[in-house]
Amino acid sequence: MTDYDYDLFVIGAGSGGVRASRMAAGYGARVAVAEERYLGGTCVNVGCVPKKLLVCASAFADHYREASGFGWTAGEPAFDWAQLIANKDREIERLNGIYRGLLDSAGVELFEGRARLLDPHTVEIEHGENGRRRVSSDQILIAVGSWPDMPPISGIEHAISSNEAFYLERLPERVVVVGGGYIGVEFAGIFAGLGSQVTLIYRGPLFLRGFDEEVRTHLAEEMSSRGIELRFGCQVESIEKLAGSAADRLRLHLDDGDSVDCGEVLYATGRTPLVADLGLENCGVVVGENGEVLVDEFSRSNVPNIWAIGDVTDRLNLTPVAIHEAMCLARTLFAGEPTPVDHETVATAVFSQPPLAAVGLIEEEARARYGEVDVYRSRFRPLKLTLTDNQERTLVKLIVDRSSGRVLGAHMLGADAPEIIQGLAVAVKMGATKDDFDAAMAIHPTSAEEFVTLR
Ligand code: NDP
Numbered sequence: 001m002t003d004y005d006y007d008l009f010v011i012g013a014g015s016g017g018v019r020a021s022r023m024a025a026g027y028g029a030r031v032a033v034a035e036e037r038y039l040g041g042t043c044v045n046v047g048c049v050p051k052k053l054l055v056c057a058s059a060f061a062d063h064y065r066e067a068s069g070f071g072w073t074a075g076e077p078a079f080d081w082a083q084l085i086a087n088k089d090r091e092i093e094r095l096n097g098i099y100r101g102l103l104d105s106a107g108v109e110l111f112e113g114r115a116r117l118l119d120p121h122t123v124e125i126e127h128g129e130n131g132r133r134r135v136s137s138d139q140i141l142i143a144v145g146s147w148p149d150m151p152p153i154s155g156i157e158h159a160i161s162s163n164e165a166f167y168l169e170r171l172p173e174r175v176v177v178v179g180g181g182y183i184g185v186e187f188a189g190i191f192a193g194l195g196s197q198v199t200l201i202y203r204g205p206l207f208l209r210g211f212d213e214e215v216r217t218h219l220a221e222e223m224s225s226r227g228i229e230l231r232f233g234c235q236v237e238s239i240e241k242l243a244g245s246a247a248d249r250l251r252l253h254l255d256d257g258d259s260v261d262c263g264e265v266l267y268a269t270g271r272t273p274l275v276a277d278l279g280l281e282n283c284g285v286v287v288g289e290n291g292e293v294l295v296d297e298f299s300r301s302n303v304p305n306i307w308a309i310g311d312v313t314d315r316l317n318l319t320p321v322a323i324h325e326a327m328c329l330a331r332t333l334f335a336g337e338p339t340p341v342d343h344e345t346v347a348t349a350v351f352s353q354p355p356l357a358a359v360g361l362i363e364e365e366a367r368a369r370y371g372e373v374d375v376y377r378s379r380f381r382p383l384k385l386t387l388t389d390n391q392e393r394t395l396v397k398l399i400v401d402r403s404s405g406r407v408l409g410a411h412m413l414g415a416d417a418p419e420i421i422q423g424l425a426v427a428v429k430m431g432a433t434k435d436d437f438d439a440a441m442a443i444h445p446t447s448a449e450e451f452v453t454l455r
Helices: 015-026 041-046 048-070 081-106 182-194 213-225 319-334 363-370 383-387 417-430 434-439 448-452
Strands: 006-011 031-035 109-112 114-119 122-126 132-142 146-148 174-178 197-202 229-232 236-241 250-254 259-262 264-267 271-273 306-308 348-350 356-360 373-380 394-401 407-413
Touching (some): 006 319, 015 041, 015 081, 041 048, 048 081, 048 182, 048 383, 081 109, 174 182, 174 259, 182 197, 182 213, 197 259, 213 394, 213 407, 250 264, 356 417, 363 373, 363 407, 394 434, 394 448, 407 417, 417 448, 434 448
Parallel strands (some): 006 031, 006 132, 132 306, 174 197, 174 264
Antiparallel strands (some): 114 122, 122 132, 146 271, 250 259, 348 356, 356 407, 394 407
């Protein structure tokens, strides 16, 4: 027990901040958390959760198309964007309530307002009409997340980010997505599945840099065959507002001299840590080039009682990673168990259509780290599609260290890839070998069985 008002003050009630608060309180700490926007942060409000709901909605396009192959006939399907968004909003509101309840039942005090550090132990919270309040805390945790980054090109004010995409009043007829990362690829699939005409513009030669090259190439083919126009190797130079109809109200001028007209342009060109006006300079907290709070393996900043987790540290910007960092931190601070974060062999998925998922190393990384590696792959038409005219192929791939037989990476593109890779992630994290995979009996007929029958 210290003389401060709290043992831990957390700034930001997103996935990381909420988990750290609850766990710290569970260890007996007196904890408060400040949130200026929405409980649950990006993931719950304008990220993973609503995104997955939209992905599910857009997947019905395939289900309806494929149904006739199985003897089903139904009327012409109709889609109502407003209905989807209203239902999604209701679910998000329910989740906000759950987060509030979780904090409450853990005994964490919630300040709904903007928090700012005045010195390493003093936080000022602005409550709107309720004015300002100053509190003191022994330890401070910064878990404020990140915000979409919009490049400063002419006309960028006409573009939207993923934040606004979740609240569009109507489904755009023609939409351009700029960026070849998670968000760009996922939204291109969502809009295309729901019926928009989609162009994805990416500055490099092939999107999803960092993922397995064969998987990326295969995904590009599948997305093209679904009618998404992929324009790689070009950049948008400016956005011009036209007088035309809603479908063509914007013209994008590209650096290859071409132009594209559309109703909406969604920028998904990365996110920046939300550190502006947080008062870090009042405490001497050192940040990196993009504003990320620089921390050690325990998530501690250069100021001994100030810690940071999640996107604001720009390490591995994924919700489950932020939650892991939160749990390590709570143990380190309040359970007497210094616990470094573990960023090795993190499974991840892109909810593209078809989805892709991966755990462990890609081929190039595996070769660089381990020397000789064996690569096993299978490309096949999933059983479910054999009665349909959908020509989609699934790709599964294992990267194996030749000398030890250890599976270094598992990659998949195809239906249920995230569900399948999540299971395999346990084996890969435990250090399973190719022999271990082979010793597992197949579940037939599944796509997942390909992973234990690769020759
Ligand atoms: P990413 O960092 O994944 O991708 C950004 C993309 O934009 C890259 O293709 C990048 O190109 C490109 N880019 C960056 N700057 C510019 C620029 N000035 N002009 C043109 N293109 C540019 O960011 P996202 O916005 O897609 O996602 C943000 C974060 O959210 C990710 O880091 C991810 O961790 C997380 N996320 C995770 C999801 C999941 O787990 N399924 C889903 C959605 C988001 P280049 O490759 O050349 O650098």
